[in-house]
Amino acid sequence: MSRVYNFCAGPAALPEAVLQQAQNELLDWQGKGLSVMEMSHRSDEFTGIAAEAEQNLRDLLSIPNNYKVLFMQGGASQQFAQIPLNFLTDGACADYIDTGIWSRKSIEEASRFGNINIAASAKKYDYFAIPGQNEWELSKDAAYVHYASNETIGGLQFDWVPETGDVPLIVDMSSDILSKQLDVSRYGMIYAGAQKNIGPSGLVVAIVREDLLGKARASCPTMLNYQVAADNSSMYNTPPTFSWYLSGLVFKWLKEQGGVAAMEQRNRAKQELLYKAIDDSSFYNNPVSANARSWMNVPFRLADAQLDKAFLAGADERGLLNLKGHRSVGGMRASIYNAVSLEAVEALVAYMQEFEKEHA
Amino acid sequence: MSRVYNFCAGPAALPEAVLQQAQNELLDWQGKGLSVMEMSHRSDEFTGIAAEAEQNLRDLLSIPNNYKVLFMQGGASQQFAQIPLNFLTDGACADYIDTGIWSRKSIEEASRFGNINIAASAKKYDYFAIPGQNEWELSKDAAYVHYASNETIGGLQFDWVPETGDVPLIVDMSSDILSKQLDVSRYGMIYAGAQKNIGPSGLVVAIVREDLLGKARASCPTMLNYQVAADNSSMYNTPPTFSWYLSGLVFKWLKEQGGVAAMEQRNRAKQELLYKAIDDSSFYNNPVSANARSWMNVPFRLADAQLDKAFLAGADERGLLNLKGHRSVGGMRASIYNAVSLEAVEALVAYMQEFEKEHA
Numbered sequence: 001m002s003r004v005y006n007f008c009a010g011p012a013a014l015p016e017a018v019l020q021q022a023q024n025e026l027l028d029w030q031g032k033g034l035s036v037m038e039m040s041h042r043s044d045e046f047t048g049i050a051a052e053a054e055q056n057l058r059d060l061l062s063i064p065n066n067y068k069v070l071f072m073q074g075g076a077s078q079q080f081a082q083i084p085l086n087f088l089t090d091g092a093c094a095d096y097i098d099t100g101i102w103s104r105k106s107i108e109e110a111s112r113f114g115n116i117n118i119a120a121s122a123k124k125y126d127y128f129a130i131p132g133q134n135e136w137e138l139s140k141d142a143a144y145v146h147y148a149s150n151e152t153i154g155g156l157q158f159d160w161v162p163e164t165g166d167v168p169l170i171v172d173m174s175s176d177i178l179s180k181q182l183d184v185s186r187y188g189m190i191y192a193g194a195q196k197n198i199g200p201s202g203l204v205v206a207i208v209r210e211d212l213l214g215k216a217r218a219s220c221p222t223m224l225n226y227q228v229a230a231d232n233s234s235m236y237n238t239p240p241t242f243s244w245y246l247s248g249l250v251f252k253w254l255k256e257q258g259g260v261a262a263m264e265q266r267n268r269a270k271q272e273l274l275y276k277a278i279d280d281s282s283f284y285n286n287p288v289s290a291n292a293r294s295w296m297n298v299p300f301r302l303a304d305a306q307l308d309k310a311f312l313a314g315a316d317e318r319g320l321l322n323l324k325g326h327r328s329v330g331g332m333r334a335s336i337y338n339a340v341s342l343e344a345v346e347a348l349v350a351y352m353q354e355f356e357k358e359h360a
Numbered sequence: 361m362s363r364v365y366n367f368c369a370g371p372a373a374l375p376e377a378v379l380q381q382a383q384n385e386l387l388d389w390q391g392k393g394l395s396v397m398e399m400s401h402r403s404d405e406f407t408g409i410a411a412e413a414e415q416n417l418r419d420l421l422s423i424p425n426n427y428k429v430l431f432m433q434g435g436a437s438q439q440f441a442q443i444p445l446n447f448l449t450d451g452a453c454a455d456y457i458d459t460g461i462w463s464r465k466s467i468e469e470a471s472r473f474g475n476i477n478i479a480a481s482a483k484k485y486d487y488f489a490i491p492g493q494n495e496w497e498l499s500k501d502a503a504y505v506h507y508a509s510n511e512t513i514g515g516l517q518f519d520w521v522p523e524t525g526d527v528p529l530i531v532d533m534s535s536d537i538l539s540k541q542l543d544v545s546r547y548g549m550i551y552a553g554a555q556k557n558i559g560p561s562g563l564v565v566a567i568v569r570e571d572l573l574g575k576a577r578a579s580c581p582t583m584l585n586y587q588v589a590a591d592n593s594s595m596y597n598t599p600p601t602f603s604w605y606l607s608g609l610v611f612k613w614l615k616e617q618g619g620v621a622a623m624e625q626r627n628r629a630k631q632e633l634l635y636k637a638i639d640d641s642s643f644y645n646n647p648v649s650a651n652a653r654s655w656m657n658v659p660f661r662l663a664d665a666q667l668d669k670a671f672l673a674g675a676d677e678r679g680l681l682n683l684k685g686h687r688s689v690g691g692m693r694a695s696i697y698n699a700v701s702l703e704a705v706e707a708l709v710a711y712m713q714e715f716e717k718e719h720a
Contacts, residue, residue: 004393008400011601019387019395026383027376033364033679035379037560037606040368040682073433073562074583077597081581109582195598200397202433202562202600219579221441222469223434237437238555240562240600241371246397319393322400 005344008322009152009297010175011195013339018249036245041238046245050234053248060251060260063184063207070206070226071234071244076102076174076193078224079204080109083170083189085220086227087212088114088143095119095142097162100127100151101328106172110146117142127154129289133162144168144188150176150294152196153326155286155333157294161186168212176296177205178254179338180264188212196296197337199247202240254338263338270336270345271295277349283356301331307359308332314355320348365704368682369512369657369695370535371555378609396605401598406605410594413608420611420620423544423567430566430586431594431604436462436534436553438584439564440469443530443549445580446587447572448474448503455479455502457522460487460511461688466532470506477502487514489649493522504528504548510536510654512556513686515646515693517654521546528572536656537565538614539698540624548572556656557697559607562600614698623698630696630705631655637709643716661691667719668692674715680708 006013029036032045039046054069063069072078083106088094093115096107099122110116120136122129138145145164150157152175161183162169168188177192184190189208195201206226213227222228228236254263275293278284278300286293286300302308311332315323325331336345366373389396392405399406414429423429432438443466448454453475456467459482470476480496482489498505505524510517512535521543522529528548537552544550549568555561566586573587582588588596617623635653638644638660646653646660662668671692675683685691696705 002393003387006394006398008398008403011398011401011598013398014395016387019397023383023386026386027363027379033362034366034681035374037379038366038368038371038373040371041561043368043682073435073438073600075433075597078433078581078583081583085581112578112582193598200600200602201401201598202603218472221438221445221581221584222472223438223441224581237435238370238553238561240433240560240603242560242602243562243600321394322403 002319004319004321005340005347006321007334007336007340007344007348009196009326009333009335010193011201012335012337014199014246015250015253015339018246018253021249022246037242039241041235041241046241049245049248050239053244053251056248056251056255057205060178060254061182061184061207066210067184068208068210068213068226068230070208070229071239072204072206072229073202073240075201075204076172076191077105077109079172079191079206080106081113082224082226083144083146084110084113085224086216087168087170089215089217090114092143093117093139093141095138095145095167097136097145097147098122099130099148099156100154102151102153102172102174103148106146106148119145122156125289127156128287128292130156130158130292136162138164138167142167144170146170146172148172148174150174150296152297152335153329155288155294155297155299156292157296159291168209175337176294178260178263179267179296181260194243194247196335199250200243203243203247205247266342267295267336267338270340270342271298273342273345273349274298274334274336277352281352281356283360284352296337297333297335299325299329299331299333305330310359311355315351318347318351320351362679364679364681365700365707366681367694367696367700367704367708369556369686369693370553371561372695372697373699374559374606375610375613375699378606378613381609382606397602399601401595401601406601409605409608410599413604413611416608416611416615417565420538420614421542421544421567426570427544428568428570428573428586428590430568430589431599432564432566432589433562433600435561435564436532436551437465437469439532439551439566440466441473442584442586443504443506444470444473445584446576447528447530449575449577450474452503453477453499453501455498455505455527457496457505457507458482459490459508459516460514462511462513462532462534463508466506466508479505482516485649487516488647488652490516490518490652496522498524498527502527504530506530506532508532510534510656512657512695513689515648515654515657515659516652517656519651528569535697536654538620538623539627539656541620554603554607556695559610560603563603563607565607626702627655627696627698630700630702631658633702633705633709634658634694634696637712641712641716643720644712656697657693657695659685659689659691659693665690670719671715675711678707678711680711683708
């Protein structure tokens with residue numbers, strides 16, 4: 001079969017050129033006679049691969065020198081615990097913003113380790129809009145402010161950066177990192193599970209401002225301590241070498257595509273096309289308020305939910321895969337990360353219009 | 361270049377047939393038009409891959425039904441914290457056996473979470489022998505007894521299973537799981553980082569007796585809680601899907617090779633050949649006592665350490681890679697895990713004899 005158009009929310013589509021390079025060198029990396037998977041993480045070959053990946057990510061996001069880039073395991077879910085264990089001293093409190101399922105999961109986990117103040121919640125808007133900063137009730141003495149810039153399930157995305165003064169701003173960018181331009185210096189920490197815009201699952205990248213390090217609780221497991229990861233160049237123990245390597249290929253591919261600025265243009269065009277198709281029709285709808293619509297995850301419903309199955313079956317036939325919405329919200333969802341081309345979105349829109357004609 | 365003989369201690373050599381299958385289906389898994397890396401972990405395709413991998417591991421080790429098999433992240437080093445967080449209630453104590461660098465690391469981490477009694481240490485034998493059980497001083501009320509069945513750096517391996525009565529026995533089998541036959545029912549828990557005998561790094565497998573679950577401390581991060589992993593079939597969050605898939609291919613390959621019994625025969629022959637070459641010569645030596653010599657990691661020294669560089673250079677020329685000993689002990693080390701063939705060991709021995717003739 002030829003390659004499908006893959007709208008999976010994650011693990012998600014990867015650039016075909018990246019997979020091709022990985023395939024070509026899977027048994028023999030650059031004539032060395034072994035796979036990247038078979039290399040010592042301390043070998044010159046792998047430390048070279050690792051350093052190049054980090055440098056390319058630094059270039060792509062213009063990461064300032066006073067930030068560490070950490071390659072870790074456990075996904076964003078493990079970060080939900082690591083963040084309070086590293087930054088929330090006993091008795092201190094942190095502010096969290098609730099905009100959907102993933103930010104609520106981060107709140108639930110952090111609450112096990114300290115005082116968490118929900119400074120704002122999208123609940124009052126049924127999670128179809130993001131409360132503006134004038135509605136936030138930040139604590140006076142928070143250790144940090146945490147939010148998720150993009151909610152993968154609800155399809156909500158911040159199109160602005162919160163202002164928290166001297167209080168470090170921590171953001172879960174799992175599903176929109178590298179999709180738009182970004183001023184890293186606005187943040188204390190940025191983290192992202194790899195399996196959407198970076199690479200294969202099993203890797204999580206954290207970009208941490210150095211002055212925040214070194215304050216972990218005594219009860220923080222060594223492997224969850226950012227300072228330990230930083231001191232050991234993310235090799236306190238054996239890192240997920242193949243995921244790191246493949247992420248490095250994605251970073252290189254992004255640079256070849258013109259970097260994050262070019263991806264932003266492309267992503268802008270993709271989401272405009274898809275939301276326009278939804279808005280121009282009474283057959284499809286997306287309930288999210290205009291300024292909070294995600295560029296990465298576009299949930300939409302058919303006016304008649306009884307047609308959902310037929311819609312998905314027809315999509316599958318055309319090689320438009322993984323359009324079923326998350327089980328908690330139903331309907332459809334198209335995830336259109338960096339590796340999903342404009343061509344894929346055009347094919348989806350063409351199918352949507354065809355299906356509407358047939359069934360409206 | 362053709363494939364080399366790779367004696368790396370980890371990440372280590374993988375079976376060529378496994379890498380070939382992974383290469384063939386890297387962009388298109390079984391005609392589905394996408395890579396395993398691009399599949400939702402909740403898709404029928406991936407849950408099928410995951411379940412088949414688990415079943416094959418269960419078959420290979422005859423894992424009884426009252427054991428859970430967990431696929432997690434963070435490597436053995438994260439397990440060093442997870443074990444006390446899950447099994448050591450406040451105020452309780454656990455017994456640890458010290459046979460080298462890895463067991464000492466597990467002791468160091470566990471000591472941060474509770475009372476750890478070092479019930480026996482190989483220190484009195486300069487870490488060249490394992491204290492017999494008659495030398496162990498087990499606590500009366502230990503929550504568990506922990507040891508490492510194989511020390512990757514020192515090249516020490518238990519050729520016996522400790523007897524701990526009703527006290528659960530927990531073993532770090534990172535470097536010798538699946539290399540020999542094993543009675544799982546002797547253990548409360550077995551765990552192993554993947555990157556030696558299982559698959560790519562970034563995955564750790566734990567086999568846990570069910571009655572030990574559900575007692576984690578309140579302060580245990582959700583992602584480190586075995587009960588949570590068990591309740592969610594190791595998919596509380598996105599697992600390292602590609603590593604899991606590739607490990608499944610290794611398990612299938614092992615079954616095709618005749619299973620663990622056949623690997624044990626092969627591994628016995630490999631280590632016999634290598635130790636005999638060392639013992640028959642006064643040019644090479646290995647200081648480990650006969651009954652504690654590792655079948656997986658064979659450290660050896662040249663009588664004249666000034667020849668080390670020449671030895672390694674000549675080995676590299678012949679495609680015998682990664683023979684340099686761990687930086688903490690020096691000398692040489694040949695790691696001869698399941699995926700390292702008898703042919704590779706024969707090539708190494710032939711080179712050792714050739715080098716000796718030239719330089720003795």
